Amino acid sequence: MRTGLLKHSEYLEFLTSVPTFSGLGEDLLRRIVDVMEECHFDYGDYIIRQGAIGDTFYIISKGNVEVTKRKSASSESVVIRKLAKGDWFGERALQGEDLRTANVVVEDREGATCLVIDRQSFTQLIGDLDSVKQRKYDEVPELSKKSDGFYDGLI
Numbered sequence: 001m002r003t004g005l006l007k008h009s010e011y012l013e014f015l016t017s018v019p020t021f022s023g024l025g026e027d028l029l030r031r032i033v034d035v036m037e038e039c040h041f042d043y044g045d046y047i048i049r050q051g052a053i054g055d056t057f058y059i060i061s062k063g064n065v066e067v068t069k070r071k072s073a074s075s076e077s078v079v080i081r082k083l084a085k086g087d088w089f090g091e092r093a094l095q096g097e098d099l100r101t102a103n104v105v106v107e108d109r110e111g112a113t114c115l116v117i118d119r120q121s122f123t124q125l126i127g128d129l130d131s132v133k134q135r136k137y138d139e140v141p142e143l144s145k146k147s148d149g150f151y152d153g154l155i
Ligand code: PCG
Pocket: 048, 054, 067, 080, 081, 088, 089, 090, 091, 092, 093, 094, 099, 100, 101, 102, 103, 104, 137, 138, 139, 140
């Protein structure tokens, strides 16, 4: 019980530090914390696989992950983004088409921890936030980024 309460306030404090959620009222934040589940993933684990059916939304509370994507069934996956503590992912499959649009893989040797929210709670509590609804991705592979910050035109 004590652990539960401590975790509750720890998560509440954490969500308040994440820009997407920081402006929400305490009441809504508490409702989000009530439905979150903490999950740990090991180095190399696929938290999400491109093409799979998806029902969950994730907020990273510890560690780093890579988003990778293949353009066609026969092509290799390329790294398009790296995400860290406070970043969130997994909203796309909850916004209509159900299928995961990219892979999300743990790149941290010590693993990664995410706060996970199911589809129903996402729809009720998070899906309508403008910053979630309106997020657009510019899918330029991380690998094509040159050291000067420009891209070499892989995509
Ligand atoms: P979803 O549910 O399609 O699962 C993979 C997730 O990767 C996706 O939701 C996004 O949350 C996340 N993601 C991060 N960067 C990108 C990107 O550039 N393109 C796509 N398609 N997904 C991305």
